[in-house]
Amino acid sequence: MLPLAACSGETREKQVRGGDAKVGKALVTQYQCxxxxxxxxxxxxxxxxxxxxxxxxxxxxxxxxIPNQPDRLVAWLLDPPAMKPGTAMPAMSLTEQEARHMAAYLYTLRSRPK
Ligand code: HEC
Structure with missing residues (x-):
């Protein structure tokens, strides 16, 4: 049986396979997002x-x-125009591993202040 927490879809933090949020934050800084x-x-x-x-x-x-799911987010970071033609966000030549780390970091951002 799945643990109860797994049912709370909306509030659960999304997991990115192979992604490390700490590394992701450093990469987001390095790539000047x-x-x-x-x-x-x-x-x-x-x-x-x-x-x-x-x-x-x-x-x-x-x-x-684009539904906010880990694999789609990784794909978005790798090549935004491929996911949404005409978007103003450019592809930044990330490796898939870098995109996974960044995605893990982005999913830790869960409060939107006014
Ligand atoms: C040249 C400017 C530019 C750079 C550099 C850039 N982005 Fe973006 N980004 C955008 C724009 C513009 C959008 C909105 C895209 C749209 O809605 O079509 C966006 C959208 C996003 C979104 C979706 C946000 C939402 O609210 O839906 C994420 C996540 C994101 N960017 C992450 C990143 C990360 C991580 C980096 C660094 C690797 C980065 N971006 C670099 C311009 C940029």
């Missing part, structure tokens, strides 16, 4: 051309239309 995104506790991440990423872990959709 913050040039376009406001990201909590990433120094200097105060960009305005993309949506703020605080609370991202609670969103139902990535970029307003």
């Amino acid at each position: 913050g040039a376009c995104h406001k990201i909590p506790d990433v120094r200097g991440a105060d960009g305005k051309s993309g949506p703020q990423l605080d609370g991202f872990g609670k969103l139902s959709y990535i970029a307003n239309g």
Whole structure:
């Protein structure tokens, strides 16, 4: 039987296979995602051309239309235009492993302050 916590879909933190949130945070800093995104506790991440990423872990959709699931998020990070033609977020030549770490980090962002 599954543990009860597994039933609480909405509030459960999503798991990314092979992703390490701590490494992901360092990568998000290194790749300067913050040039376009406001990201909590990433120094200097105060960009305005993309949506703020605080609370991202609670969103139902990535970029307003892609179901927010770990594998889709990894695919999004690897190649946004392939997932949403015409999007303003560019592909940044990440490896899949890097994208997995970043996805794990993004799912820890679960509070959206006003
Ligand atoms: C050149 C600016 C730019 C850079 C650099 C950039 N993004 Fe984005 N990002 C965007 C834009 C614009 C969107 C909105 C896309 C859309 O809705 O079509 C977006 C959307 C997203 C989303 C979905 C957010 C939501 O609320 O749905 C995530 C997650 C994301 N970016 C993560 C990252 C990460 C991680 C990096 C670094 C590897 C990064 N972005 C680098 C511009 C950028």
